[in-house]
Amino acid sequence: xxxxxxxxxxxxxxxxxxxxxxxxxxxxxxxxxxxxxxxxxxxxxxxxxxxxxxxxxxxxxxxxxxxxxxxxxxxxxxxxxx
Amino acid sequence: xxxxxxxxxxxxxxxxxxxxxxxxxxxxxxxxxxxxxxxxxxxxxxxxxxxxxxxxxxxxxxxxxxxxxxxxxxxxxxxxxxxxxxxxxxxxxxxxxxxxxxxxxxxxxxxxxxxxxxxxxxxxxxxxxxxxxxxxxxxxxxxxxxxxxxxxxxx
Numbered sequence: 001x002x003x004x005x006x007x008x009x010x011x012x013x014x015x016x017x018x019x020x021x022x023x024x025x026x027x028x029x030x031x032x033x034x035x036x037x038x039x040x041x042x043x044x045x046x047x048x049x050x051x052x053x054x055x056x057x058x059x060x061x062x063x064x065x066x067x068x069x070x071x072x073x074x075x076x077x078x079x080x081x082x
Numbered sequence: 083x084x085x086x087x088x089x090x091x092x093x094x095x096x097x098x099x100x101x102x103x104x105x106x107x108x109x110x111x112x113x114x115x116x117x118x119x120x121x122x123x124x125x126x127x128x129x130x131x132x133x134x135x136x137x138x139x140x141x142x143x144x145x146x147x148x149x150x151x152x153x154x155x156x157x158x159x160x161x162x163x164x165x166x167x168x169x170x171x172x173x174x175x176x177x178x179x180x181x182x183x184x185x186x187x188x189x190x191x192x193x194x195x196x197x198x199x200x201x202x203x204x205x206x207x208x209x210x211x212x213x214x215x216x217x218x219x220x221x222x223x224x225x226x227x228x229x230x231x232x233x234x235x236x237x
Contacts, residue, residue, distance in 0.1 A: 055146070056149060056189070
């Protein structure tokens, strides 16, 4: 069975409360400020994404698999000093 | 995902694809994309982070345990733009990640690769798969009713 979510888009908006909150990041942000939906855990997702990305570069450099603890210990900030 | 229609997910792919789309050296975009000093990385940081984050969100952001990765810059490019940019980032990023609860994640993110296409990101479970933008269940499989018990090997 397959589901065509594009075709389901209109009934989704007609039937579900707050469906428009998920049409774009901006609409989601406004809906969150209005208390209609919860915010996404973007900071936690970004940190985990960064951990994996840095892990790929570190693993490539070391030529072996690395642990998340190693990645965090060897991570060097490239942030500009203010 | 939240209703458990896939069963317990066990593997996912984070996939991007460009056949020949390296910024600057392939004819578009800013020179800063291909300079590690400015961009910190290539295809993985430019596009891969969006796909990885999307999959992590769908998997409820599981803990990362171990990572194995490899990056490449192998395909030739315009010599003038290579020289004046000092191109020093990857055009292809690959990774295999062990996540909590036995989950695994496969990552491929090319700015340039000699392939016509790659299937997009996807999560698989014992009952079906979820690609961002579509949900597919195995033929004949329906949402389990009350009292349903999984029978491995009978899918």
